[in-house]
Amino acid sequence: MLPNQQEQVTLDTFLRGLWEENPVFVMVLGMCPTLAVTNSTLNALAMGLATTFVLVASGALVSLLRKVIPKQVRIATYIIIIATFVTMVDYGIQAISLDLYNALGAFIALIVVNCVILGRAEAYASKQRVGASVINALGMGGGFTFALLCLGTVRELLGKGTILGLHILPAGFQPWVVMILPPGGFFVLGGWLLLFSWLRQRKARNARKTVAAQGVPAHGR
Protein backbone atom coordinates (compact mmCIF):
# COMPACT_ATOMS: atom_id res chain seq x y z
CA MET A 1 0.00 0.00 0.00
CA LEU A 2 1.30 3.42 -0.87
CA PRO A 3 1.30 6.01 1.87
CA ASN A 4 -1.34 8.72 1.87
CA GLN A 5 -3.55 6.82 -0.47
CA GLN A 6 -7.11 5.79 0.29
CA GLU A 7 -7.27 2.04 0.38
CA GLN A 8 -10.11 0.06 -1.13
CA VAL A 9 -11.60 -2.17 1.55
CA THR A 10 -10.98 -5.77 0.53
CA LEU A 11 -10.67 -9.04 2.34
CA ASP A 12 -6.96 -8.39 2.43
CA THR A 13 -7.52 -5.28 4.61
CA PHE A 14 -8.72 -7.67 7.29
CA LEU A 15 -6.51 -10.70 6.63
CA ARG A 16 -3.26 -8.76 6.51
CA GLY A 17 -3.23 -8.32 10.28
CA LEU A 18 -3.93 -11.98 10.87
CA TRP A 19 -1.06 -13.37 8.85
CA GLU A 20 1.05 -11.28 6.50
CA GLU A 21 1.55 -8.38 8.92
CA ASN A 22 0.81 -10.23 12.14
CA PRO A 23 1.72 -7.75 14.90
CA VAL A 24 3.53 -10.33 17.05
CA PHE A 25 4.98 -12.92 14.68
CA VAL A 26 5.92 -10.62 11.80
CA MET A 27 6.22 -7.07 13.13
CA VAL A 28 7.31 -8.22 16.62
CA LEU A 29 5.39 -5.37 18.27
CA GLY A 30 3.63 -5.28 21.62
CA MET A 31 6.06 -7.70 23.25
CA CYS A 32 5.32 -6.57 26.80
CA PRO A 33 1.82 -8.08 27.13
CA THR A 34 2.81 -10.91 24.78
CA LEU A 35 5.45 -12.14 27.19
CA ALA A 36 3.87 -11.09 30.45
CA VAL A 37 0.27 -12.25 30.48
CA THR A 38 0.35 -15.35 28.29
CA ASN A 39 0.90 -17.68 31.25
CA SER A 40 -2.61 -19.05 30.75
CA THR A 41 -5.00 -19.37 27.84
CA LEU A 42 -7.68 -17.34 29.57
CA ASN A 43 -5.35 -14.44 30.35
CA ALA A 44 -4.06 -14.46 26.77
CA LEU A 45 -7.59 -14.43 25.38
CA ALA A 46 -8.71 -11.63 27.69
CA MET A 47 -5.68 -9.50 26.89
CA GLY A 48 -6.13 -10.14 23.16
CA LEU A 49 -9.79 -9.15 23.21
CA ALA A 50 -9.14 -6.07 25.38
CA THR A 51 -6.43 -4.94 22.96
CA THR A 52 -8.70 -5.60 19.99
CA PHE A 53 -11.43 -3.43 21.50
CA VAL A 54 -8.98 -0.58 22.07
CA LEU A 55 -7.53 -0.99 18.56
CA VAL A 56 -10.94 -0.86 16.88
CA ALA A 57 -12.41 1.95 18.97
CA SER A 58 -9.32 4.17 18.82
CA GLY A 59 -8.86 3.40 15.11
CA ALA A 60 -12.42 4.51 14.41
CA LEU A 61 -12.13 7.72 16.42
CA VAL A 62 -8.70 8.65 15.05
CA SER A 63 -9.94 8.06 11.52
CA LEU A 64 -13.07 10.11 12.20
CA LEU A 65 -11.02 13.04 13.51
CA ARG A 66 -8.13 12.67 11.03
CA LYS A 67 -8.96 15.91 9.22
CA VAL A 68 -9.22 18.09 12.34
CA ILE A 69 -6.16 16.86 14.24
CA PRO A 70 -3.25 19.25 13.64
CA LYS A 71 -0.04 17.45 12.84
CA GLN A 72 1.87 18.95 15.77
CA VAL A 73 -0.42 17.50 18.43
CA ARG A 74 -1.40 14.26 16.74
CA ILE A 75 0.55 11.93 19.03
CA ALA A 76 -0.84 13.62 22.14
CA THR A 77 -4.34 13.33 20.71
CA TYR A 78 -3.89 9.65 19.85
CA ILE A 79 -2.63 8.91 23.33
CA ILE A 80 -5.63 10.63 24.93
CA ILE A 81 -7.98 8.66 22.69
CA ILE A 82 -6.22 5.36 23.35
CA ALA A 83 -6.01 6.00 27.11
CA THR A 84 -9.75 6.71 27.19
CA PHE A 85 -10.64 3.35 25.71
CA VAL A 86 -8.09 1.55 27.87
CA THR A 87 -9.68 3.06 30.98
CA MET A 88 -13.09 1.88 29.76
CA VAL A 89 -11.70 -1.64 29.23
CA ASP A 90 -10.16 -1.52 32.70
CA TYR A 91 -13.55 -0.82 34.30
CA GLY A 92 -15.19 -3.38 32.02
CA ILE A 93 -12.85 -6.18 33.09
CA GLN A 94 -13.36 -5.30 36.76
CA ALA A 95 -17.09 -5.58 36.19
CA ILE A 96 -16.77 -8.93 34.42
CA SER A 97 -14.42 -10.69 36.82
CA LEU A 98 -12.18 -9.52 39.64
CA ASP A 99 -10.07 -12.68 39.38
CA LEU A 100 -9.30 -11.92 35.76
CA TYR A 101 -8.59 -8.31 36.67
CA ASN A 102 -6.10 -9.39 39.34
CA ALA A 103 -4.46 -11.87 36.97
CA LEU A 104 -3.90 -9.24 34.27
CA GLY A 105 -2.78 -6.67 36.82
CA ALA A 106 -0.99 -3.60 35.53
CA PHE A 107 -0.90 -4.91 31.98
CA ILE A 108 -4.41 -3.66 31.24
CA ALA A 109 -3.35 -0.08 31.92
CA LEU A 110 -0.20 -0.71 29.90
CA ILE A 111 -2.27 -1.33 26.75
CA VAL A 112 -1.97 2.46 26.38
CA VAL A 113 1.67 2.13 25.42
CA ASN A 114 1.24 -0.97 23.27
CA CYS A 115 2.99 0.02 20.03
CA VAL A 116 0.58 -2.03 17.94
CA ILE A 117 -2.17 0.46 18.76
CA LEU A 118 -0.21 3.68 18.40
CA GLY A 119 1.36 2.23 15.25
CA ARG A 120 -2.03 1.53 13.71
CA ALA A 121 -3.29 5.02 14.62
CA GLU A 122 -0.24 6.70 13.11
CA ALA A 123 0.33 4.49 10.08
CA TYR A 124 -3.20 3.60 9.09
CA ALA A 125 -6.19 5.15 10.86
CA SER A 126 -4.91 8.71 10.50
CA LYS A 127 -4.90 8.31 6.70
CA GLN A 128 -7.78 6.00 5.92
CA ARG A 129 -11.55 6.13 6.00
CA VAL A 130 -13.41 4.89 9.09
CA GLY A 131 -14.60 1.65 7.48
CA ALA A 132 -11.15 0.61 6.32
CA SER A 133 -9.63 1.57 9.68
CA VAL A 134 -12.12 -0.51 11.64
CA ILE A 135 -11.67 -3.55 9.39
CA ASN A 136 -7.90 -3.26 9.50
CA ALA A 137 -7.96 -2.84 13.30
CA LEU A 138 -10.18 -5.92 13.60
CA GLY A 139 -7.65 -7.91 11.58
CA MET A 140 -4.73 -6.63 13.63
CA GLY A 141 -6.58 -7.30 16.87
CA GLY A 142 -7.45 -10.77 15.61
CA GLY A 143 -3.83 -11.41 14.71
CA PHE A 144 -2.66 -10.18 18.11
CA THR A 145 -5.22 -12.35 19.91
CA PHE A 146 -4.25 -15.34 17.76
CA ALA A 147 -0.57 -14.85 18.59
CA LEU A 148 -1.27 -14.47 22.32
CA LEU A 149 -3.39 -17.62 22.23
CA CYS A 150 -0.57 -19.50 20.48
CA LEU A 151 1.71 -18.61 23.37
CA GLY A 152 -0.89 -18.96 26.11
CA THR A 153 -2.08 -22.46 25.19
CA VAL A 154 1.44 -23.86 24.85
CA ARG A 155 2.60 -22.28 28.08
CA GLU A 156 -0.45 -23.40 30.06
CA LEU A 157 -0.31 -26.90 28.57
CA LEU A 158 3.34 -27.43 29.42
CA GLY A 159 3.38 -25.39 32.62
CA LYS A 160 0.24 -26.76 34.22
CA GLY A 161 -0.91 -29.63 32.00
CA THR A 162 -4.22 -27.86 31.38
CA ILE A 163 -5.93 -25.71 28.76
CA LEU A 164 -8.51 -23.20 30.04
CA GLY A 165 -8.26 -25.03 33.37
CA LEU A 166 -9.21 -28.43 31.90
CA HIS A 167 -6.72 -31.22 32.40
CA ILE A 168 -5.38 -32.33 29.04
CA LEU A 169 -2.16 -34.13 29.84
CA PRO A 170 -2.27 -37.33 31.94
CA ALA A 171 -2.18 -37.00 35.70
CA GLY A 172 1.38 -38.36 35.89
CA PHE A 173 2.69 -35.38 33.90
CA GLN A 174 5.11 -33.27 35.93
CA PRO A 175 4.37 -29.63 34.94
CA TRP A 176 7.29 -27.63 33.54
CA VAL A 177 6.81 -24.75 35.92
CA VAL A 178 9.36 -22.66 34.03
CA MET A 179 6.86 -22.35 31.18
CA ILE A 180 4.46 -20.21 33.22
CA LEU A 181 7.33 -18.15 34.61
CA PRO A 182 8.79 -15.24 32.62
CA PRO A 183 11.56 -17.30 30.92
CA GLY A 184 8.90 -19.64 29.51
CA GLY A 185 7.43 -16.69 27.63
CA PHE A 186 10.71 -16.13 25.83
CA PHE A 187 11.19 -19.85 25.06
CA VAL A 188 7.73 -20.25 23.57
CA LEU A 189 7.86 -16.95 21.67
CA GLY A 190 11.22 -18.00 20.21
CA GLY A 191 9.75 -21.32 19.15
CA TRP A 192 6.79 -19.72 17.41
CA LEU A 193 8.95 -17.06 15.70
CA LEU A 194 11.19 -19.84 14.40
CA LEU A 195 8.23 -21.75 13.03
CA PHE A 196 6.67 -18.74 11.35
CA SER A 197 9.85 -17.48 9.74
CA TRP A 198 10.60 -21.02 8.49
CA LEU A 199 7.12 -21.13 6.94
CA ARG A 200 7.67 -17.74 5.31
CA GLN A 201 11.05 -18.74 3.91
CA ARG A 202 9.67 -21.98 2.55
CA LYS A 203 6.85 -20.08 0.87
CA ALA A 204 9.28 -17.64 -0.70
CA ARG A 205 11.51 -20.50 -1.93
CA ASN A 206 8.54 -22.27 -3.47
CA ALA A 207 7.47 -19.06 -5.17
CA ARG A 208 10.95 -18.65 -6.65
CA LYS A 209 10.94 -22.23 -7.86
CA THR A 210 7.57 -21.73 -9.55
CA VAL A 211 8.83 -18.61 -11.28
CA ALA A 212 12.00 -20.43 -12.41
CA ALA A 213 9.96 -23.38 -13.72
CA GLN A 214 7.90 -21.03 -15.86
CA GLY A 215 11.03 -19.97 -17.68
CA VAL A 216 11.29 -16.45 -16.32
CA PRO A 217 14.82 -15.83 -15.14
CA ALA A 218 14.88 -15.82 -11.36
CA HIS A 219 17.02 -13.54 -9.30
CA GLY A 220 20.32 -14.99 -8.20
CA ARG A 221 20.00 -17.71 -5.62
Add this chain to the structure above:
Amino acid sequence: MNTQPQALPGTPTAAMLRTLGGVATLSGLLVVLAFKLTLPRIEENQRRATERAIFQVLPQAVAQRAFTLTPQGLQRARPGLAGEVIYAAYDAAGVLQGLALPGAAQGYADLIKVLYAYRPDCACISGVKVLKMAETPGIGDRVSTDAEFQNNFQALDARLNAAEDGLAHPIVAVKHGSKSEPWQIDAISGATISSRGMAKALNASAGRLLPQVQRQLAELQAAGQETLATPGKAPNDRSGG
Protein backbone atom coordinates in the same frame (compact mmCIF):
# COMPACT_ATOMS: atom_id res chain seq x y z
CA MET B 1 2.96 26.32 22.92
CA ASN B 2 3.20 30.11 22.65
CA THR B 3 6.76 30.01 23.88
CA GLN B 4 7.83 27.90 20.93
CA PRO B 5 9.49 30.32 18.56
CA GLN B 6 9.48 28.04 15.52
CA ALA B 7 5.70 27.37 15.50
CA LEU B 8 4.94 26.47 11.92
CA PRO B 9 2.90 28.93 9.93
CA GLY B 10 -0.56 27.76 8.95
CA THR B 11 -1.29 25.86 12.16
CA PRO B 12 -2.78 28.33 14.58
CA THR B 13 -2.60 27.64 18.27
CA ALA B 14 -6.37 27.86 18.35
CA ALA B 15 -6.72 24.73 16.20
CA MET B 16 -4.42 22.74 18.46
CA LEU B 17 -6.21 23.93 21.57
CA ARG B 18 -9.58 23.21 20.03
CA THR B 19 -8.61 19.67 19.06
CA LEU B 20 -6.91 18.76 22.31
CA GLY B 21 -9.64 20.40 24.37
CA GLY B 22 -12.37 18.70 22.38
CA VAL B 23 -10.73 15.28 22.52
CA ALA B 24 -10.01 15.63 26.24
CA THR B 25 -13.64 16.59 26.93
CA LEU B 26 -14.90 13.64 24.93
CA SER B 27 -12.44 11.42 26.75
CA GLY B 28 -13.64 12.66 30.13
CA LEU B 29 -17.26 12.02 29.21
CA LEU B 30 -16.53 8.49 28.01
CA VAL B 31 -14.51 7.62 31.10
CA VAL B 32 -17.20 8.93 33.45
CA LEU B 33 -19.83 7.05 31.49
CA ALA B 34 -17.89 3.79 31.70
CA PHE B 35 -17.23 4.34 35.41
CA LYS B 36 -20.88 5.02 36.20
CA LEU B 37 -22.10 2.06 34.17
CA THR B 38 -19.71 -0.47 35.67
CA LEU B 39 -19.66 0.79 39.28
CA PRO B 40 -22.62 -1.28 40.57
CA ARG B 41 -21.22 -4.46 39.02
CA ILE B 42 -17.71 -3.83 40.36
CA GLU B 43 -19.01 -3.17 43.89
CA GLU B 44 -21.14 -6.29 43.73
CA ASN B 45 -18.11 -8.32 42.56
CA GLN B 46 -15.99 -6.97 45.40
CA ARG B 47 -18.68 -7.63 47.98
CA ARG B 48 -19.12 -11.18 46.72
CA ALA B 49 -15.38 -11.87 46.66
CA THR B 50 -15.07 -10.65 50.27
CA GLU B 51 -18.08 -12.66 51.39
CA ARG B 52 -16.77 -15.78 49.70
CA ALA B 53 -13.42 -15.36 51.45
CA ILE B 54 -15.12 -14.87 54.84
CA PHE B 55 -17.21 -18.01 54.52
CA GLN B 56 -14.19 -19.90 53.29
CA VAL B 57 -12.16 -19.19 56.42
CA LEU B 58 -15.22 -19.53 58.69
CA PRO B 59 -17.22 -22.33 57.04
CA GLN B 60 -19.49 -22.81 60.05
CA ALA B 61 -20.88 -19.25 59.73
CA VAL B 62 -23.98 -18.36 57.76
CA ALA B 63 -24.09 -14.59 58.08
CA GLN B 64 -21.54 -11.83 58.34
CA ARG B 65 -21.39 -8.14 59.09
CA ALA B 66 -18.64 -5.62 58.46
CA PHE B 67 -17.37 -3.28 61.18
CA THR B 68 -14.78 -0.55 61.12
CA LEU B 69 -12.26 -0.18 63.93
CA THR B 70 -11.95 3.55 64.45
CA PRO B 71 -9.98 5.39 67.13
CA GLN B 72 -13.36 6.04 68.82
CA GLY B 73 -14.21 2.36 68.93
CA LEU B 74 -16.18 -0.10 66.86
CA GLN B 75 -18.58 1.22 64.24
CA ARG B 76 -20.74 -0.26 61.53
CA ALA B 77 -18.75 -0.16 58.32
CA ARG B 78 -19.96 2.45 55.88
CA PRO B 79 -18.28 4.05 52.89
CA GLY B 80 -15.94 6.86 53.77
CA LEU B 81 -15.30 5.76 57.36
CA ALA B 82 -11.57 5.63 58.00
CA GLY B 83 -10.17 2.63 59.81
CA GLU B 84 -9.62 -1.07 59.38
CA VAL B 85 -12.60 -3.12 58.31
CA ILE B 86 -13.19 -6.40 60.12
CA TYR B 87 -15.95 -8.93 59.61
CA ALA B 88 -17.93 -10.68 62.32
CA ALA B 89 -19.43 -14.03 61.31
CA TYR B 90 -22.44 -15.65 62.97
CA ASP B 91 -24.18 -19.02 62.85
CA ALA B 92 -27.89 -19.54 62.22
CA ALA B 93 -28.72 -18.76 65.87
CA GLY B 94 -26.86 -15.45 65.74
CA VAL B 95 -23.97 -16.67 67.88
CA LEU B 96 -20.59 -15.16 67.06
CA GLN B 97 -18.51 -17.85 65.35
CA GLY B 98 -15.44 -15.84 64.71
CA LEU B 99 -13.95 -12.80 63.08
CA ALA B 100 -12.42 -12.43 59.66
CA LEU B 101 -9.51 -10.01 59.88
CA PRO B 102 -7.27 -8.56 57.17
CA GLY B 103 -3.49 -8.82 57.18
CA ALA B 104 -0.66 -7.99 54.80
CA ALA B 105 3.11 -8.36 54.68
CA GLN B 106 5.90 -8.42 52.16
CA GLY B 107 6.41 -11.84 50.59
CA TYR B 108 9.03 -12.87 48.08
CA ALA B 109 7.68 -10.97 45.08
CA ASP B 110 5.15 -8.50 46.41
CA LEU B 111 2.76 -7.84 49.27
CA ILE B 112 0.82 -10.91 50.39
CA LYS B 113 -2.69 -9.93 51.44
CA VAL B 114 -4.63 -12.37 53.55
CA LEU B 115 -7.95 -12.69 55.32
CA TYR B 116 -7.80 -14.90 58.38
CA ALA B 117 -10.33 -16.28 60.83
CA TYR B 118 -9.93 -15.57 64.54
CA ARG B 119 -12.02 -17.58 66.97
CA PRO B 120 -12.46 -15.94 70.37
CA ASP B 121 -13.49 -19.22 72.06
CA CYS B 122 -10.07 -20.82 71.52
CA ALA B 123 -8.15 -17.52 71.09
CA CYS B 124 -6.73 -19.01 67.93
CA ILE B 125 -6.47 -18.45 64.21
CA SER B 126 -8.55 -21.12 62.50
CA GLY B 127 -8.07 -20.45 58.81
CA VAL B 128 -6.24 -18.24 56.35
CA LYS B 129 -7.11 -17.28 52.82
CA VAL B 130 -4.67 -15.49 50.54
CA LEU B 131 -6.54 -12.66 48.83
CA LYS B 132 -3.73 -11.36 46.68
CA MET B 133 -0.12 -12.32 46.07
CA ALA B 134 2.48 -12.45 43.34
CA GLU B 135 4.57 -15.33 44.70
CA THR B 136 6.39 -17.59 42.26
CA PRO B 137 4.01 -20.10 40.69
CA GLY B 138 4.71 -23.63 41.87
CA ILE B 139 7.05 -22.46 44.65
CA GLY B 140 5.93 -19.53 46.80
CA ASP B 141 2.30 -19.73 45.79
CA ARG B 142 2.06 -23.05 47.61
CA VAL B 143 1.33 -21.00 50.75
CA SER B 144 -2.26 -20.86 49.53
CA THR B 145 -2.55 -24.37 48.05
CA ASP B 146 -0.29 -26.69 50.07
CA ALA B 147 -2.56 -28.74 52.35
CA GLU B 148 0.19 -29.45 54.84
CA PHE B 149 1.01 -25.75 55.17
CA GLN B 150 -2.65 -24.86 55.53
CA ASN B 151 -2.84 -27.31 58.45
CA ASN B 152 -0.77 -24.78 60.40
CA PHE B 153 -3.84 -22.62 60.54
CA GLN B 154 -6.29 -25.06 62.04
CA ALA B 155 -5.65 -23.80 65.56
CA LEU B 156 -2.77 -21.36 65.53
CA ASP B 157 -2.30 -19.94 69.01
CA ALA B 158 -3.08 -16.20 69.12
CA ARG B 159 -3.63 -15.63 72.84
CA LEU B 160 -3.16 -12.12 74.21
CA ASN B 161 -0.60 -11.30 76.84
CA ALA B 162 -1.55 -10.45 80.42
CA ALA B 163 -1.84 -6.73 79.70
CA GLU B 164 -4.07 -7.50 76.70
CA ASP B 165 -2.15 -5.10 74.48
CA GLY B 166 -0.41 -7.64 72.22
CA LEU B 167 0.09 -11.29 71.49
CA ALA B 168 1.40 -13.53 74.25
CA HIS B 169 3.71 -15.21 71.73
CA PRO B 170 4.65 -13.72 68.39
CA ILE B 171 3.51 -15.82 65.43
CA VAL B 172 6.64 -16.95 63.62
CA ALA B 173 7.51 -19.25 60.77
CA VAL B 174 10.05 -21.94 61.65
CA LYS B 175 12.14 -24.21 59.47
CA HIS B 176 10.21 -27.04 57.88
CA GLY B 177 9.65 -29.88 60.32
CA SER B 178 10.78 -28.00 63.44
CA LYS B 179 7.41 -26.68 64.66
CA SER B 180 7.12 -27.36 68.38
CA GLU B 181 4.77 -24.70 69.73
CA PRO B 182 1.15 -23.94 68.74
CA TRP B 183 2.04 -20.36 67.74
CA GLN B 184 4.65 -21.46 65.26
CA ILE B 185 4.12 -21.95 61.53
CA ASP B 186 5.88 -24.87 59.88
CA ALA B 187 7.40 -23.23 56.78
CA ILE B 188 7.28 -24.84 53.36
CA SER B 189 10.67 -26.20 52.45
CA GLY B 190 11.93 -24.14 49.49
CA ALA B 191 9.44 -21.35 50.09
CA THR B 192 10.75 -20.00 53.36
CA ILE B 193 10.41 -16.34 52.43
CA SER B 194 6.80 -16.71 51.34
CA SER B 195 6.04 -18.69 54.51
CA ARG B 196 7.68 -16.00 56.61
CA GLY B 197 5.61 -13.40 54.75
CA MET B 198 2.46 -15.21 55.83
CA ALA B 199 3.67 -15.35 59.44
CA LYS B 200 4.58 -11.66 59.40
CA ALA B 201 1.18 -10.73 57.98
CA LEU B 202 -0.62 -12.68 60.71
CA ASN B 203 1.68 -11.54 63.51
CA ALA B 204 1.45 -7.85 62.66
CA SER B 205 -2.27 -7.86 62.07
CA ALA B 206 -3.16 -10.02 65.09
CA GLY B 207 -0.90 -7.99 67.37
CA ARG B 208 -2.59 -4.80 66.28
CA LEU B 209 -6.22 -5.85 65.86
CA LEU B 210 -6.83 -8.54 68.45
CA PRO B 211 -6.44 -6.29 71.55
CA GLN B 212 -9.02 -3.92 70.05
CA VAL B 213 -11.29 -6.79 69.06
CA GLN B 214 -11.05 -8.32 72.53
CA ARG B 215 -12.40 -5.15 74.11
CA GLN B 216 -15.36 -5.08 71.71
CA LEU B 217 -16.35 -8.74 71.86
CA ALA B 218 -19.60 -8.06 73.72
CA GLU B 219 -20.69 -5.55 71.14
CA LEU B 220 -19.73 -7.85 68.27
CA GLN B 221 -21.72 -10.67 69.86
CA ALA B 222 -24.73 -8.44 70.42
CA ALA B 223 -24.88 -7.51 66.76
CA GLY B 224 -25.50 -11.14 65.80
CA GLN B 225 -29.30 -11.28 66.13
CA GLU B 226 -29.65 -8.01 64.31
CA THR B 227 -27.47 -9.22 61.45
CA LEU B 228 -29.63 -12.29 60.97
CA ALA B 229 -32.80 -10.20 61.05
CA THR B 230 -31.55 -7.69 58.50
CA PRO B 231 -32.86 -8.53 55.06
CA GLY B 232 -30.45 -8.24 52.18
CA LYS B 233 -27.61 -9.66 54.25
CA ALA B 234 -29.29 -13.04 54.05
CA PRO B 235 -27.01 -16.06 54.17
CA ASN B 236 -27.61 -17.06 50.61
CA ASP B 237 -24.49 -16.33 48.64
CA ARG B 238 -22.20 -19.14 49.57
CA SER B 239 -21.42 -20.36 46.10
CA GLY B 240 -17.89 -21.26 45.19
CA GLY B 241 -15.08 -21.79 47.59
